[in-house]
Amino acid sequence: MNFSTIVLSVIVAGTLILAGAVLDHVLIGGIVAVLWCVAMMALNLRRRTLFRSWISRPLAPPTNTLGEYYHPAQKMHAAVLARRNRTRNLVDAAQKYKNIANNLPDGLVILNDRMMIETVNRSATSLLGLTPADVGKPIATLIRHPDAQVLFKSETEHLVCDDIPSPVNSDLRLELRLFRVSDQKTMLIARDVSDTSRLLAVRQDFIANVSHELRSPLTVLIGYIESIRTDELDRTTLMDVVQRLDAPAQRMKSLVEDLLTLTRLESSPLPELSALSEIDGESLISTIVEEAQVFVTPNHRISVQASPGVPIRGVHIELHSAFLNLLTNALRYSPDGGEVTVKWYQHEGMARFSVQDEGVGIAPQHLPRITERFYRVDPASLRVTGGTGLGLAIVKHVLKRHQSSLQVNSKLGKGSTFYCDLPINHVEEEHLEHGMA
Numbered sequence: 001m002n003f004s005t006i007v008l009s010v011i012v013a014g015t016l017i018l019a020g021a022v023l024d025h026v027l028i029g030g031i032v033a034v035l036w037c038v039a040m041m042a043l044n045l046r047r048r049t050l051f052r053s054w055i056s057r058p059l060a061p062p063t064n065t066l067g068e069y070y071h072p073a074q075k076m077h078a079a080v081l082a083r084r085n086r087t088r089n090l091v092d093a094a095q096k097y098k099n100i101a102n103n104l105p106d107g108l109v110i111l112n113d114r115m116m117i118e119t120v121n122r123s124a125t126s127l128l129g130l131t132p133a134d135v136g137k138p139i140a141t142l143i144r145h146p147d148a149q150v151l152f153k154s155e156t157e158h159l160v161c162d163d164i165p166s167p168v169n170s171d172l173r174l175e176l177r178l179f180r181v182s183d184q185k186t187m188l189i190a191r192d193v194s195d196t197s198r199l200l201a202v203r204q205d206f207i208a209n210v211s212h213e214l215r216s217p218l219t220v221l222i223g224y225i226e227s228i229r230t231d232e233l234d235r236t237t238l239m240d241v242v243q244r245l246d247a248p249a250q251r252m253k254s255l256v257e258d259l260l261t262l263t264r265l266e267s268s269p270l271p272e273l274s275a276l277s278e279i280d281g282e283s284l285i286s287t288i289v290e291e292a293q294v295f296v297t298p299n300h301r302i303s304v305q306a307s308p309g310v311p312i313r314g315v316h317i318e319l320h321s322a323f324l325n326l327l328t329n330a331l332r333y334s335p336d337g338g339e340v341t342v343k344w345y346q347h348e349g350m351a352r353f354s355v356q357d358e359g360v361g362i363a364p365q366h367l368p369r370i371t372e373r374f375y376r377v378d379p380a381s382l383r384v385t386g387g388t389g390l391g392l393a394i395v396k397h398v399l400k401r402h403q404s405s406l407q408v409n410s411k412l413g414k415g416s417t418f419y420c421d422l423p424i425n426h427v428e429e430e431h432l433e434h435g436m437a
Contacts, residue, residue: 107190113183115139115152127190129168139188143167151178163197173197202373209374213255213388217248251388258390261321262373265397276313278425281344281351282306284316288324289342295328299337306344310351311425314402319422322398325391326355326418334359338415347421354419362410371396371406 058080062070101108107124109117116138120130134142140152144167151161159178166172173194179187224241227233233241285306296302312319330340338358345352362370366377374389392406399405399420410416 105192107188109139109188109190111139111186111188113185115186117142118185124190127166127168127172127174127192129166148176151176154178163193166192206373209389210255210259213374214252217251220248221245255388255390258388258394262390262394262397265318265394265401268401270401271315275315277316279312279314279316279319281310281312281353282308284320284323285342285344285353288320288327291324292327292331295331297331297337300331300334301337301339303339303341304343305341307346310344310346312351312422313425314422318398318401322395323353325395326353329391330355330357330359330416330418333357334415346424349424350421351424352419352421354417356415356417358415361412361414361416362408363412367408367410370408 058077060077062074062077101119101121102123104121104123107127107130108119108121109124109128109130110119112118117130117135120128120132120134124130128143130142140149143152145164147161147164151159161176161178163173163175166174171194172192175191175193177189177191179189181187224245228238228241285304289302289304292302327340327342334340334357336359340358341354341356343352343354343356362377369375370377371392373393376389396406399422402422404420404422407419408416409419
């Protein structure tokens with residue numbers, strides 16, 4: 001019972017006693033006063049009990065049955081709700097950042113001041129093999145690559161370790177970056193740079209291949225030029241030298257032209273509809289067979305099976321180049337001759353072009369890479385076939401620009417079949433059908 005309640009009870013009791021005296025009922029007034037005090041004490045005790053009960057569950061809003069405890073309870077309730085909301089916001093923010101970290105493509109590892117793991121995200125598991133079970137372990141005992149060890153021991157604030165193999169997948173190449181966030185925290189980021197490494201390797205190989213391909217004919221040219229400069233040659237000998245210069249010069253020209261063609265195909269957007277024209281497949285096949293005659297030896301036979309009335313739409317010069325490349329490849333890689341069959345026909349609603357030879361064939365492990373620039377199943381074959389090593393790369397990009405792809409069936413010692421399917425020009429077909437109707 002608080003002071004104000006006691007004072008009120010005394011005043012009321014005194015008033016009742018006075019009234020009883022006045023009424024000459026002092027005894028009755030006293031009894032009533034005592035009962036009043038007891039009632040007030042009971043009411044206060046009940047309110048105190050309710051207040052204590054409410055304190056055990058302060059998230060429930062207080063009611064006015066708490067009496068004088070109601071307003072303090074309201075303040076406590078508001079404070080508890082505010083603290084709960086702050087806690088919820090912190091938990092939500094932490095979960096949000098955890099989700100963001102887990103969805104990062106880069107591996108993220110938080111380290112303490114002793115370089116021991118505190119947190120890892122999902123990508124750290126796939127790239128570095130670290131799991132939540134590794135929390136509390138020194139990072140240096142889990143990633144043992146020598147370059148990584150140097151990284152972990154360095155005192156520099158921002159360090160990079162380039163191109164190291166992943167501890168869990170040697171095919172992956174990683175870049176590790178270490179950031180000193182504070183005196184107590186360090187952040188390790190692991191990034192998959194496999195594609196970048198492959199691109200750099202491709203670029204280096206490309207430069208090396210181009211240099212190699214140009215060096216041989218240039219060496220021949222320079223040798224003959226030196227002979228012309230230093231020797232006194234008669235006209236017959238000079239003309240013979242000039243004739244010999246033609247082959248390496250033509251080879252360099254072909255290489256440069258193929259490089260320019262391939263660069264244009266790789267960098268150009270897909271052809272616009274206005275750039276497409278109607279192509280008569282039968283006529284195109286006839287043209288490339290005629291042009292390929294220069295590669296035909298007495299031991300070769302070219303068989304043509306071209307169905308009429310299978311029109312397509314495309315960039316004529318590009319498809320002409322692709323088809324001619326496939327045909328000349330078949331002739332080049334059939335050194336013992338044999339039959340080369342060229343087909344053009346409708347297959348499952350598409351126009352199919354195929355070239356089948358009886359040449360040396362291709363081993364299965366080489367098939368996925370034959371359209372790479374300068375890739376050769378047999379590097380020694382370059383001198384024999386005279387190709388630039390870019391033909392199938394050009395074919396691949398031409399077909400890609402025409403909603404198609406190059407397919408190959410091959411058996412060692414028995415030959416190969418190269419084929420592709422192209423969309424038929426259905427607009428032309430509709431015109432033909434309407435005309436027939």
